[in-house]
Amino acid sequence: MAGPLLQLSDVHASYGPVHALRGVNITVNEGEIVTLIGANGAGKSTLLMTICGNPKPTQGQILFQDKSLVGIPPHLIATQGIAQVPEGRRIFPRMTVLENLQLGATLADPAHFAEDLATCYGLFPILEKRQAQRAGTLSGGEQQMLAISRALMSRPRMLLLDEPSLGLAPLIIRQIFQVIEQLNRERGMTILLVEQNAYHALKLAHRAYVLASGEVVLTGSGRELLANEQVRAAYLEGGAH
């Protein structure tokens, strides 16, 4: 595999008085699926948001394709080739599915639109059927599919996914994770995945980091962590479907 696409070294970040990240070191190589797991409040979402420029890191360096992301305003992060699927999906509820996808392609070359749209509809055929429907009327799973597709419409080098399984039925979660794997396998998409659903995430990921209180406490391949006693006790008991 190629060298690091994204590299975080000694990143600190705060939310007001809360010191949410305390010197995080993470590397994501080209073509990898890397997952971050950890309890509520461990700093997983903060880490993703720090990569995206809000909050700004108070210390440390974030390199993407050997270029520093620190200080780039949040709305320009996407221009670097990083697409985010934010926590809670955040689709545009009163606009149609198609309009949502069109907004996803804001930064993309309009010449690619039809092709990229076909790709998304290929990944999630249900979206094609729903394309004229208001996005807010979709089910939770369909909204998540839309959020992922919308992010893909910008032709990113890397996809950041924040809790894609949140609030979804087990069957839908399985489908979402299958697509994530497919994206990686067939299209070589580099993915950084934040998950509470540790079992699914670890099964999928090439490598994983366990975050606790804003620090990386454990790292290894997905398989290793899945077998790790500590991880099993803390994050997996009762979590497997």
Place this chain on the structure above:
Amino acid sequence: MAAPASTSIPVAHRLRDAGIAGLVAMALAVPFLGLRTVNLDQGLVVQANLAYVPLAGAVVFLGRLVLGLLAAPLAKAVAPLAAWRPPAAAQRLRAWGGPLLVLAAVALPFLPFANRYVIDLGTTALIYILLATGLNITVGLAGLLDLGFAAFYAIGAYTCALTTTQLHWGFWPALVAGGLASSLFAVLLSLPILRLRGDYLAIVTLGFGEITRIVILNWQGLTGGPNGVSGIARPTLFGLTFDRRAPAGGHTFSEVTGIAYAPEHRLIFLYLVILALTALAAYTVARLRRLPIGRAWEALREDEIACRSLGINPTMVKVSAYASGALMGGLAGCFFAARQGFVSPESFGFMESATILAIVVLGGMGSQAGVIIAALFIVVLPELARGFADYRMLAFGLAMILIMIWKPGGLLSGRLPTIRLSNAKPKSVAEAA
């Protein structure tokens, strides 16, 4: 699906409910109606007149009882109204709606019943449609509440007034200047409020509206303060005026065309100009909605964080929404000034901002057709209710409440998608049902 059988509430329960309402009314009536201050020689004296108290109780008791008994049949009668959808044929008409409406509006001044009053009313309605079309960009599309829109209206009107009276510009350059000045102020205003949302945004825009009015009121040297500015230039048609006698070196419309002079000509001309301007504005907004900037406005209304993650710069989107809305507000203001020939700060109070906002909300946020219907409703209804004189605001309020009950999303709450692929089969209403 069968409608659930309406559960009938026993009459005894209704009586008790009405009785309680009556008692509450009597308790309230003691201070409100029973005690009265009378100005006698020895000063203000409180006089008790408790005869009104049981009367108030009785009126409320009966009213509540009748309302309670009528509620169920009334709701049943109204239900089909709320569920009413235009038939498929009417939906096909939609594409032709805009041009047809414009044609009808063009024909209006030439119809037999069109007198000065009708044309004037039409002009007022069009000014409000233009104002609301502007505010609709800010509030309806971009989702940025603005309680001080009258400020942009005022800035447009005063720019027009001052450039024509002080600098002796003609109406047309003044119109452009009014729109641009308004837009420029909107850009300046939007910079400090970029980070505000919801209530805070409402308060700051409300403040901006009032500040603008107060500055105009107090800047005697420039604006004439409460006396206003008079002698504002009237619009001309390629240099032709609509006066009875031509100004030095100019010509009048009647001289050149050979049509006998009539004072209505100017009114009709004004009406047609504002009609053209409003139609152009409505068309522009419809086009903008399909362009990236328009989509970004709507996306910003839906979710600012998601916008940012997709590479849309919220700052630019907000500033452009305020500026475009204010541009139309400024044009409307300019037009208002030229029609009246006189402007004063009174015309741009909070009531004006509230009325324009009411048009946008009532019409269904973001809907151009809704704005037109609501503006006609808000301008024409009080005129129709002139016979009631003192009660017309009451009738107006009642009409607003009824609309909000039946159509809480506004008269036309449906949103038209901005893109449709050729292979996407639009579902017909019958199919969806």
